[in-house]
Amino acid sequence: MMTNPAGRVTxxxxxxxxxLSDAEISMQVEYGLNKGYAWSVEYTDDPHPRNTYWEMYGMPMFDLKDAAGVLQEVNACRATFPNCYVRLMAFDSTRGFESIAMSFIVNRPANEPGFGLVRQEVEGRTIRYTVHSYATDKPETQRY
Structure with a gap:
């Protein structure tokens, strides 16, 4: 049974x-703002599951209290990097340290090449597997 038939990055x-539509994104941002979360916008052209540190677009919006301002940053990032993945991240600092409370993708490239499973045989009968992003087969500026 295939659980991701579209082959999209999850x-x-x-x-x-x-x-999500812009209206749905605004509702999620508003929910986070009501909880006291601070938002940031990030982008990448290598969405490998272990690539957790994406490039930050602008500064984190710690003092912003309006969902329209966050959506304005998202749209500016989409316009600047139309062929990259863009995500919104909400930080919760209520416990004295910042931890990610929400994270979701708000922009995707038109073509998502996906990932492959690479098998490597090592000493003895040991077999190792690793995930390979097809996007990284091309240089950074030519991936999408």
Missing amino acids: QGQFSFLPD
Whole structure:
């Protein structure tokens, strides 16, 4: 049984759902703002599951209290990097340290090449597997 028939990158919340509209993104941001979360926008052209540190677009929005301002940053990032993955991350600092409370993708490239499983035989009969991103077969500026 295939659980991801579209072959889309599944990271963060809402990954198996259709792409969120701007109105739905605003509702999620508003929910986070009501909880006291601070938002940031990040982008990458290598969405490997172990690539957790994406490039930050602008500064984190610690003092922003309006969902429209966050969506404005998202749209600016989409316009600057239209062929990259863009995600929103919400940070919760209520416990004295910052931890990620919400994270979801808000922009995807038109073509998502996906990942492959690479088998490696090592000493003895030991077999190791690793995940290979097809996007990294090309240089950074030519991936999408």
